[in-house]
Amino acid sequence: KSDTADATVSLNCGHLGSTKVKVGTEWKRYTFTATSKKPAPGADMRVWVTVGFSQKGTLWINAPQFEDGKEATEYSGSPQDSPTTPAKPAKPEPKPAARPSLLSRLLPFLGPPREPVPVAESRKTSQPPKLDGALDDPCWQAALKLTNFILYDSPQPAREQTEVFLAHDSDHLYIAIRCLDSRPAALKASVASRDGQIFLEDDVEVFLSPWQDAHDYFQFAVNPLGTRFDGRGFDASWDADWQCKTGREPNAWTAEFAIPFHALDLGPSISDTWRINVCRHRANPEREEFSSWSRVPGKFHVPDRFGELRGLSRRDLTPFFVACKPEGIRCERDGKAGALVKVANLGDADRTLEVKLTLEGGTKPQSATASTTLAKNGKRFLGVAGFGPIDVAKNLQLRLAVTDQASGRLVRTQTFRRIQSLLFGPVLPLRLLPELSYITNETEFKLLAEVQYQYYLPPSGMLSVAVAPAAPEVAPVAEWEDPLHKIERWMPMTFRAQSKDWGPGEYRASATLSTVEGKAVETASVLFMKLPPKPNEVKINRFKRTLVANGRDFIPFAMGLSTSDNLEGFRDIAAHGFNSVMPIFRVGGMTDEQAKAALDLCQELGMKAIFWMHFKPDKPYAEIKRGVVRWVEMFRDHPALLAWKMVDEPEGWWEGKIGTEAEIMDLYQAMRRADPHHPVFKNHWAWKRGYGSYGGLEATDIYSVDRYPIGRQWNAMQVMADLIDDMAFDGARDGKPVAIWLQMYGSYDSPREPTVAEHRCQTYITLIHGARLIFGFIYKPMSVELWRSMPGLAEEVRTLTPIL
Incomplete structure (x- = not known):
């Protein structure tokens, strides 16, 4: 019921459909029947049932019932809904109150006991398998x-079962x-490129963690063609030196994995x-299945639901206790290059280690050892x-291999696919950075010049800086010279x-660093624009890496909204402090x-709008681009506009459905040409230093990632801090701001919402x-306490903005 007559309420049954009903002020039961397009029963799917109420007022909901069948039945509570209440015993004589135990005080917060996970055992073999x-x-x-594979997010067994066998020797874990x-x-099975989108096809995935609490883990996956994918947690750029071969049987396909301990x-x-x-995706459209050996809720990346693996002795693996990480590759003035690595012996004895680095992707591979x-x-x-x-x-990619010289045994390996973040190029000897992403009516232009010491630079010299129109042979509009007495x-x-x-x-x-005799040693240049001023222009302060709206630093404290026609939702968001x-x-x-x-x-409510473009990948890219650019041109002068998303x-769906990374860049450039006065950005689910994610660092004005670890990872706050550190590293180098999507929900793929303190x-x-x-x-979060805490938190962010 509602507190107003004829209130419009939407009943949504996930991807199965929705309907709208008129609700009055008296209790009334409403039913909605949705038909599954899949032949599998409802137990094979997870359905997100929602009730939408997009007007001012209050809606009361009671006694929801979700069931199979063509017609809804009368409501009947389940044992969980209506527990039996025993007769009240006679009231005993009062006794002195005993101090409650620590356990009894903690029990209300612990919730129901967790479902146990299955246990596997690997047996040591002296005859490793032939990978065929x-x-x-x-x-x-x-x-x-x-x-006994189980459908994910369901207690039902998979119709198409999977069998797994484990073995190991001194150097490898083998999985069949x-x-x-x-x-x-x-x-x-059509994807043939390493780390391609094999998850859209038939595939099997092994999730492995050497740590009992599974705080970190590795993913190894393969499709029937033998195309491999690997990653570390959500970092798909992590690569290991492992092998896998696939085969066919009359009523099955097979895979053999050899995962080296040194990886x-x-x-x-x-x-x-x-x-x-071990998880599997069967992609047959007539009976698609997602199944796993240890049951997981809603997705495979749930480490606290991984089963236990026994049989691997920690003591036997101590030879592999080696840490080695490249810290950088320096390109010298004579064209040669060298690398700096950090190496640690974490084992229980002294030893001599040989580090071999191999650069691949150039004219021919190059190797160097120390x-x-x-x-x-x-x-x-x-x-x-x-x-x-x-x-x-x-x-270029870099292969790292560490060998114990006494035994000749390989003890540590890793492949780094994109090494731009390792090159000392990002730490330039001479770097220029304008304060603003563009200028309009500012009376003063500011330019940051950084000199970073390199061994070949002179002990002292002269820094000459000039600003001129980009057209050739035009006189400078500003010039400076600064003597550097000690670099x-x-x-x-x-x-x-x-x-x-x-x-x-x-x-x-442009800038030139010269010796005191006038010989140029380093040069640098950077382009920027002066644009006609507009009332609603939004710039980026590259020094502070923050937005500048209406001439003032602005930190968006924003709420995402899954639809732009929920106008009452806009009002609710504004009323809770979001700017x-x-x-x-x-x-x-x-x-x-x-x-x-x-x-x-948004303009009426005093909020800025980030225009989130959403389009279905069912049309050619050129048609999508026309529709996007059309809206940019139509709304670029709206006073509420802050930025374009x-x-x-795109890393999850763009490739193969829309285009390649080249089309990402093309769309970004088209939107920037249509509106150079507002930032344009893309959002990702993962980040790699020096690359960002799909589309790269250049095809965006803001570095943005979503990460929702609460309830799924034991060290959720550390996960967030590490992620932002990686993004801020790139942002500081490139003068671009960092944006983070924070988890405020708990539903289809997250066990719970954050608490007020966690948020x-x-x-x-x-x-x-x-x-x-x-x-x-x-x-909107289900937690009333969390939602009520937003105005105070928003006010704190506003207060801190001038300082930050």
Whole structure:
């Protein structure tokens, strides 16, 4: 019932459909029947049932019932809904109150006991399998078989079962998988590139953690073609040196994995009990299934639901207790290059380690080695020299291999696919950075020049800086010279010029670092624009890495909204202190008038709007681009507009459906040409230093990621801090702000919402570690306490903005 007559309420049954009903002020039962398009019963699916109420007032909901069948039955409470209440006993004589135990005080907070996870055992073998996809090796005959795969987010067994066998020797963990299939001819397998989107097809995935608490884990996956994917947690750029071969049987496809221990970053913190899960996607559209050995809720990346793996002795693995990480690759003036690595002996004895680095992707592979002797728990920085000239424009990768010289055993390996973040190029000897992303009517132009010490720089010299229109042979509009009496490790300098009389157009700032005799040693340049002023312009302060709206620093404290027609939701968000909102605008799915009404309401409520473009990948890219650019041109002058979000999480769907990374860049450039006065950005689910994520660092004005670890990872706040540190590293180098989507929900893929304290903590972690845009996913949390805490938190962010 509602407190108003004829209130409109939407009943939504996930992807199955929805309907709208009129609700009055008296209790009344409403029913809605949705038909599944899949032949599998409802137990095979997770359905998100929601009730929508988009007007001012109060809605009461009681006694929901979700059931199979063509017609709804009368309500009847289940035992969980209506527990039996025993007769009240006679009231005893009062006794002195006893102090409650610690356990009894904690029980209300612990919730129901967790479902136990299954246990697997790996048996040591002296005959490792021949990796050919045929599961006929003696080690598989002796291994214990794991089966009884369960549909994810359901207690029902999978119709198409999977069998798993485990074995190991001194150097590898071996895994054999048989994917039974009643229709093997219908297998979907076309992706052939390493780390491609094999998850859209038939595949099997092994999740492995050497740590008993599964605080970190590795993912190894393969499709029937034998195409491999690996990652560490959500970091898909992590690569390991492992092998896998697939095969076919009359009613199954098979896979054999060989995972070397030297690829798993082992150390003293591992235990005898590891964690493991094996998951499978059967992509047959007639009966698609997601199943796993240990049941998981809603997705496979749930480490606290991984099963236990026993049989691997920590003591036997101590030879692999080595840490080695490249710290950087320096390109010298003579064209040669060398690397700096940090290496540590985490084992229980002194030893000599040889570090070999191999650069691949150039004209031919280049290798260099260096050795060091380390005591137990010893560590040091080690220089590895001997590389020839490096073409940094190419997509180079670095292979690392550490060998114990006494035994000749390989003890640590890793492959780094994108090494741009390791090159000392990002730490330039001479760097220029304008204060603002563009200028309009500012009276003063500010330019930051940084000199970073390099061994070949002179001890003193002269820094000459000039600003001129980008057209050739045009006189400078500003010039400076600054004598450097002593070039030290890091020297930032700010140059100022009166820019009021500069005409609109593109400008180039250039700098030359010379010796005292006048010989040029280093040069640098950067382009920037002076644009005609607009009332609603939004700039980026590249020094502070924050937005500038209406001439003032602005930290968006924004709430995401899954639809732009929930106008009452806009009012609710504004009433709870948010200064911005990010609603979804469906390109081709709503009218111009509807989009304008949402922006107009933002303006009325005093909120800024981040225009979230949403489009279905069912049209050619050129048509999508036209629709996006059309809206940019239509609404670029709206006073409520703050920024454009051009695409969300493209790494999960763009490739193969829309285009490639080239189209990401093309769409970004088209939107920037249509509106150079507002930032354009894309959002991701993962981040890699020096690359960002799909589309790269150049195709965005803001570095944005969503991460929702609360309830799924034991160290959720540390996960957030580490992620923002990686993003802020790139942001500081490039002068771009960092944006974070914070978890405010608990539903289809997260066990619970954050508490008030957790959300406050993740908000402050966001600010402390360098992010300057805060987005909440997604309106509206179920927790009344959490929602009521928003105005106070918003006020704190507003108070801190001038300081930050």
